[in-house]
Amino acid sequence: MTHSMPPITDDDLHAYVDGKLDDARRAVVEDYLINNPGQRRRVDAWIAQTNALRATFDPVMTEPLPPELTMAHIALNGSMDGTGQRQQRARSWFGPQIRAAAGFLIALGLGGAAGWFGHGQTGADQSLARDTGIPSLALESKAAYQIFADRGHDRSHPTKMTHPTAQPSGDPAAIWHRVGRKFRLPDLTAAGFQRIEVDWVATIHGPAAAVLYRDQSGDNLILLVRKMEIPASTIRMVEHRGRDHTSFAWIHGGIGYAVIADTLPQRLHRIANQIRDDENAI
Amino acid sequence: MRTMNPAIEAVIPALRRYARALLGSAQDADDLVHDSVILALANVKPQMPHDAVRPWLFTIMRHRFISDRRKAKFRHTVPLDDAALGGDAPMFRVSAHQESGLRIHDLSAGLASLPDEMREVLLLVTLENFTYAEVAAMLDVPLGTVMSRLSRARDRLGALMDGATPPLLRRIK
Structure with missing residues (x-):
């Protein structure tokens, strides 16, 4: 654990799911998740949710325009x-x-x-x-x-x-x-x-x-x-x-x-x- | 002015995707997109940087959506159904290897039951991949508000999809 880094927050977890962390911070969050299976499950659920939303609505992008x-x-x-x-x-x-x-x-x-x-x-x-x-x-x-x-x-x-x-x-x-x-x-x-x-x-x-x-x-x-x-x-x-x-x-x-x-x-x-x-x- | 038309046109499919998810009804969604693009064309500035076009269009559509809501043009919540998603559209076919365990019907119904301000943040982030700062600017709210709405939207939708908690019990307002 890198103790000099700011503590992991919920915002970090969302940013991790949304791919909005820089490499250094992402590595820290990944470490954190390995040691916190409860948070890992939360994050996995968000990822699954995001994938489901995209699977549902992304096809609209390729529908022919009326x-x-x-x-x-x-x-x-x-x-x-x-x-x-x-x-x-x-x-x-x-x-x-x-x-x-x-x-x-x-x-x-x-x-x-x-x-x-x-x-x-x-x-x-x-x-x-x-x-x-x-x-x-x-x-x-x-x-x-x-x-x-x-x-x-x-x-x-x-x-x-x-x-x-x-x-x-x-x-x-x-x-x-x-x-x-x-x-x-x-x-x-x-x-x-x-x-x-x-x-x-x-x-x-x-x-x-x-x-x-x-x-x-x-x-x-x-x-x-x-x-x-x-x-x-x-x-x-x-x-x-x-x-x-x-x-x-x-x-x-x-x-x-x-x-x-x-x-x-x-x-x-x-x-x-x-x-x-x-x-x-x- | 019309030099901006291609840049605007390129965003129309994304506007449709977002509006479909926001409203549920394909017809309402396309009406909203149509009205929004007309508004955009009437207000476009020729010197607008191209990467500003997408957030600008989404902001216009959001204002239009709120205005329509005020006029009660749309029902308060629009349950998503097969017809709303385009009938036999292939988007319903969630591939077998997808292990999310999420059923589309639950997802759609859950999404529709979210308050507008949670749903819009969730969709702008997940579907449209805007940065949190962009969403905050579009909504004219602090970044912290965006994050708390996103968090509540995810938790609430997750709970709805699990079927663990009746939606109203999760409503924290």
Whole structure:
């Protein structure tokens, strides 16, 4: 026994169990425990308890995160609205029907979130690290695409935009009024896409216009347009590649745009550039 | 600001683990984590050192937990049951070579019956491996208080698991 050392206390025993002693003190405690079987039993019971707690709850660490706990989701729904409190308030602005529909859009959008943000964890982090609204535009366009355009392989029937929150469609003036900006519907005929339908959709960031185009082979393309929360912001075009779709999103003058299709990325990129250049020219 | 997002995101699994153990209910736990991360994102400082993120997040979650408790959002004690731990989750399978003799059901029920202030100290130390000083700072209590809560939590949980003593008789308050 090293009698010059301070006496062993209960705190030492806990620190021993928790691995928080330095080597010298741990050796002293171990000596002490050899000579004090009663304390040894106590300590062993604590160790067993700690192991049982870890065995019970450590597996939570490796459970897949539910979508609402991914940073992509929280950042889009929480911080982009500002504080948690502001998010609460924002919720009350929406009627339950729109809220439900928005949730539906989010749920669909996030189904492919991993693919969207690209290439695993690092891709997601990088996207969010410079999140400016572009990722949410991409997600929203994917949700709109899945609702309105992605109807499996049966392309014999014209896709009709039908959605619980959709207004009677076809009145661009009303739609652009809702979106908060008037602009002509892009003509993509030269690129081989005919305009099929236009409507507005609910997103968590407000109403957006969704324009459905289709080419001769039946490929669908959605253009999503909405007012961004930061006025007059401009962000250059960003490509998002999912498993099945590619999208390009950009922001010009506070208006966000996203085009999405399951067509070739190069072709879509050219179309996105055309839309952007035409818009900028107005 | 968003440069901190990866550092925050990296802590979410640990926040879930702790919240699950603290609350018992998986749904309540994930709600608590969700609300806490939103609060964190609203208050994050971009210059925060990375090793400060984890205690900071746990502190935010603790405040949120206390606030929720005050609003009686959660029941006072939440017995852990199979559903609360995720139904058929493999965490129930305690390996045969584990000689602790502890049954998970006893552990969960015992944990749930601990007072919040004992349970949080026990979990922050054992599951999350915070130092005693970190726990004291997070709880804003003296180190001695942390140690006495830890000691009482361990003794009380041990007694509950042995089934030797009815829980209420062990309550020293």
